[in-house]
Amino acid sequence: MxxxxxxxxxxxxxxxxxxxxxxxxxxxxxxxxxxxxxxRFEKVTQQLDADVVTLFHYNDAMKDFLHRYKFMHDVVLAHVFNREIAAHLNRNPRLIIPIPMHPESLKQRTFSHVDECLKAANIPFEQHLAKLSSEQQSKKTRQERLSTAQLFEVTNPAAIKHKNIVLFDDIYTTGTTFRHAKKALLEAGANTVDGFILIHS
Known part of the structure; x- marks a missing residue:
C-alpha cells in the first residue's frame, strides 16, 4: 500500500x-x-501447543474480519494485523513458508490471503509447498479433518533441506493443515518446523 x-x-x-x-x-x-x-479482537494469552504460536481467538470481530477479507475479496484488509505479524516475524532467521492454496481455489478467490498478510507486514517468504487437494477443511467435520489424506507436497526439497522453518497460516482449528505441512517438510529434510498462525478457532 x-x-x-x-x-x-x-x-x-x-x-x-x-x-x-x-x-x-x-x-x-x-x-x-x-x-x-x-x-474488539481477543488476543491469545496461553499457547496450547509447543510448536505453534497463535495470536487471536476466533470471536465475532474476527469472524467479521475474515468474511470481509477472504470471501468479499477486500484485499486491503491484509494490512489490519501487519504490526502484530511484523513484531513476531521481522528479523526472524528462520525460513518463512506460507500455507499455499490449491490452484483451483486461488483462481476462484483471485488472491492468496495468507501471502498478502505477509506482504503487508513486509515479511520475506518463500513458497516450497503445493496443496494436493482443493477440498476446503472448513467444510469438513472434525473427524473428517483428522482422517484427511496428506494435503501437501514439497516442490523444492533442496531449498528446505536442513532449514529451520516457520509455517504461516491464517487459522488453526484442529491443526490438520499444520501437521500435514510440517510432516511433508520434515520428511523432505527440514531441520525444524514451527507454526505461526493468526487465529486459533
Whole structure:
C-alpha cells in the first residue's frame, strides 16, 4: 500500500496520531485500525501447543474480519494485523513458508490471503509447498479433518533441506493443515518446523 492510511480499515474512523517520528526512525509499520476496533479482537494469552504460536481467538470481530477479507475479496484488509505479524516475524532467521492454496481455489478467490498478510507486514517468504487437494477443511467435520489424506507436497526439497522453518497460516482449528505441512517438510529434510498462525478457532 503506497499511500498513507488515514482512516481505520475496519470502521473508517479517522486514525489518531498517523505516522510519527517513532515510525519514521524505527521503520515501525503505521497503524491501520483504530483503538476501538483493536479492542474488539481477543488476543491469545496461553499457547496450547509447543510448536505453534497463535495470536487471536476466533470471536465475532474476527469472524467479521475474515468474511470481509477472504470471501468479499477486500484485499486491503491484509494490512489490519501487519504490526502484530511484523513484531513476531521481522528479523526472524528462520525460513518463512506460507500455507499455499490449491490452484483451483486461488483462481476462484483471485488472491492468496495468507501471502498478502505477509506482504503487508513486509515479511520475506518463500513458497516450497503445493496443496494436493482443493477440498476446503472448513467444510469438513472434525473427524473428517483428522482422517484427511496428506494435503501437501514439497516442490523444492533442496531449498528446505536442513532449514529451520516457520509455517504461516491464517487459522488453526484442529491443526490438520499444520501437521500435514510440517510432516511433508520434515520428511523432505527440514531441520525444524514451527507454526505461526493468526487465529486459533
Amino acid at each position: 503506497n499511500k498513507p492510511i488515514m482512516n481505520c480499515l475496519l470502521c473508517e474512523r479517522e486514525l489518531q496520531g498517523g505516522m510519527g517520528w517513532k515510525e519514521l526512525l524505527t521503520a515501525v509499520l503505521p497503524k491501520t485500525i483504530c483503538q476501538r476496533c483493536e479492542q
